[in-house]
Amino acid sequence: MNPQLWGWYAGAFLVALAVLVVVHELGHYLAARACGVKVLRFAFGFGKVIWSRRAGQDGTEWAISVFPLGGYVKMLDEREGEVPPAELHRSFNRQTVGRRAFIVAAGPAANFLLAIVLYWALFMHGVTELKPRLAVPPEGSPAAVAGIPGAVTVQAVNGRSIRTWQDLRWEVMRKVLDGEAVELQVTDSNQRNSTHRLASERFAVADLEKDPLRPLGLLLFRPRLPPVVGDVQAGSAAAQAGVQLGDRVRSIDGREIADWAELAGIARASPGRLLRFEIEREGRLMEVLVTPREVADGEHKVGRLGLMAQEGKGDAFEMTTVVSFGPLDSMARSLAQTWDTSIFSLRMLGRMVTGDLSWKNLSGPVTIADYAGQSARLGPSYYLRFLALVSISLGVLNLLPVPVLDGGHLMYYLVEFFKGGPVSERALEIGQQIGFVLLTLLMAFAFYNDINRLVSG
Numbered sequence: 001m002n003p004q005l006w007g008w009y010a011g012a013f014l015v016a017l018a019v020l021v022v023v024h025e026l027g028h029y030l031a032a033r034a035c036g037v038k039v040l041r042f043a044f045g046f047g048k049v050i051w052s053r054r055a056g057q058d059g060t061e062w063a064i065s066v067f068p069l070g071g072y073v074k075m076l077d078e079r080e081g082e083v084p085p086a087e088l089h090r091s092f093n094r095q096t097v098g099r100r101a102f103i104v105a106a107g108p109a110a111n112f113l114l115a116i117v118l119y120w121a122l123f124m125h126g127v128t129e130l131k132p133r134l135a136v137p138p139e140g141s142p143a144a145v146a147g148i149p150g151a152v153t154v155q156a157v158n159g160r161s162i163r164t165w166q167d168l169r170w171e172v173m174r175k176v177l178d179g180e181a182v183e184l185q186v187t188d189s190n191q192r193n194s195t196h197r198l199a200s201e202r203f204a205v206a207d208l209e210k211d212p213l214r215p216l217g218l219l220l221f222r223p224r225l226p227p228v229v230g231d232v233q234a235g236s237a238a239a240q241a242g243v244q245l246g247d248r249v250r251s252i253d254g255r256e257i258a259d260w261a262e263l264a265g266i267a268r269a270s271p272g273r274l275l276r277f278e279i280e281r282e283g284r285l286m287e288v289l290v291t292p293r294e295v296a297d298g299e300h301k302v303g304r305l306g307l308m309a310q311e312g313k314g315d316a317f318e319m320t321t322v323v324s325f326g327p328l329d330s331m332a333r334s335l336a337q338t339w340d341t342s343i344f345s346l347r348m349l350g351r352m353v354t355g356d357l358s359w360k361n362l363s364g365p366v367t368i369a370d371y372a373g374q375s376a377r378l379g380p381s382y383y384l385r386f387l388a389l390v391s392i393s394l395g396v397l398n399l400l401p402v403p404v405l406d407g408g409h410l411m412y413y414l415v416e417f418f419k420g421g422p423v424s425e426r427a428l429e430i431g432q433q434i435g436f437v438l439l440t441l442l443m444a445f446a447f448y449n450d451i452n453r454l455v456s457g
Contacts, residue, residue: 009373012383013365014068016372018044020111020391021071024398027110028073031103038076038090046070069365075103101413104406111395112338118388119334126324127381129164133221133319134186141217146196151221152186155193159183163323165220170340173212177347182216223319225260228310236306241277241290243307248280260309267292271303338392345396364446403428403435 021044032039038058043049045065052063075092076083083091092100136150137143154162157171158180175182182198198216213219227249232239249257252266253276266275271294279288292303325333352362363371368390375386399407408431412423423431 008377009369012372012376013369016368016387016390017068019387020114020394021068023110023114023391024107024394025071025073027106027108027113028103031106032073032075032092035095035099035103036090037092037095037099037103038087039073040076041072041074043074044068044071046072097413097416101410104409104413105399107406108395108398111391111398112342115338115341115388115391115395116331116334118384118391119337120330122381122384122388123323123325123330123333124327125381126322127385128320128322129166130220130319131321132162132165132168135219135221137217137219141215142198143196143217146184146198148184148186148196148217149188152188152194154184154186156185157182159185164321168218169213172216172218174344176212177344177351221319222261225309227257227260227263229307230310231308233306233308236304237293238290238305238307241288243277243279243288243290243305244281246281246310249277250280250285251278252276263307267305267307268302271295271301273303338388341389341392342396345393349396349400362442362446362449364443364449366447366451367449402438403431404439405435408435 025042025044029039029042039060041061041063043063043065045068047066049063049065052061054061074080076087076090077092078088079093088094092103095103132154134143134148134150134152134154137148154168156162157168158175160171162168162171172182184196184198185193186196187193229238229243229245229247229249232243232245249263251257252263255266257263257266270292272291274289274291277288277290279286290305292305294301295304371386372383375382398405399410401407401411403409403411412428412431416422
């Protein structure tokens with residue numbers, strides 16, 4: 001990746017971090033203020049403070065620290081220092097268990113609220129999505145056995161109406177987790193409707209680690225594209241070989257290339273193998289030697305050139321649709337989207353704990369930065385959807401009953417409520433140690449997965 005792209009990705013990641021962390025900590029801050037608790041510091045980041053300013057009636061310190069992976073709100077608390085008698089009533093530890101729980105829960109709640117607002121705005125504005133249109137299924141796949149022809153549009157999954165390819169993926173993933181078969185209602189080009197029930201014996205939760213649709217033979221319809229290069233990824237195998245924007249690939253190793261799908265198929269099947277491209281550039285024929293880079297695709301190795309096809313306006317119109325709704329409908333959908341995504345995240349995490357899903361699905365800051373950069377390059381709507389998704393993930397993660405997280409504190413307050421008194425200092429100390437170890441292991445897994453993805457391409 002060239003330095004300009006590194007800067008773009010880093011910038012998109014830092015903006016996402018700043019928004020998500022500040023919103024989370026603002027939830028704690030505003031709840032504390034509402035309960036009359038004095039806030040000493042509002043910090044973005046950890047470690048050495050590189051900028052600070054005091055503001056407000058209480059002289060709260062607003063600070064930015066050197067390590068931006070998180071933040072915190074420091075409140076007046078007798079357990080962390082001496083509190084003047086006149087301000088004891090404003091100390092966090094002197095609040096009722098209900099107020100303390102409210103202040104702690106307000107952080108994750110703010111993340112969920114951010115996601116709801118973002119989805120609401122996106123649904124009202126309108127988002128461009130891929131149509132749920134299917135290609136001819138591979139021979140022998142469940143879709144082929146069920147008699148699904150090519151070039152049909154999916155209207156519903158198990159009776160639930162869908163409008164986009166993402167809706168189709170989402171509903172199929174839900175059915176996989178529920179252990180149900182999939183029933184598709186489709187419409188062909190002549191507006192004839194038909195229903196197809198897909199056999200479920202190939203369903204496996206592990207398929208969620210890759211593409212849940214491909215094992216079923218549900219492939220995205222793509223119009224035939226000419227083998228003309230529309231984009232060359234910087235630093236890719238094709239870029240290093242000298243392939244340029246606008247080149248038309250005439251043949252590969254003597255085999256005539258009729259469309260882009262043929263080109264992509266040959267490259268995918270040739271990881272690390274030298275290919276002889278005959279290309280046409282500005283009316284001249286020339287030869288280029290390209291070796292597709294070997295990358296991991298699940299358990300297999302495939303070839304990657306780093307090229308994208310040149311698409312016309314008609315192709316985009318044929319493949320995409322704009323989805324938008326009114327204010328009330330958008331709010332209902334944003335609430336449903338946030339709830340469904342939260343529950344789905346919890347279920348996926350539960351499958352990881354039970355071993356049904358690999359911990360390879362866990363992502364760290366490097367992968368998140370990559371997604372931030374990619375979504376930002378695609379446009380504002382994609383970036384805002386990325387922010388909403390990560391905000392939900394942050395809210396869910398913080399509500400887990402793990403000491404040192406917000407959910408761990410809420411667990412202590414629940415025990416205190418039923419016990420009638422606070423948890424002992426010894427229990428808190430042991431819990432903090434356990435929570436720190438669990439969180440460290442979680443971060444180690446995430447970083448390992450990040451490094452493994454980088455190494456494997």
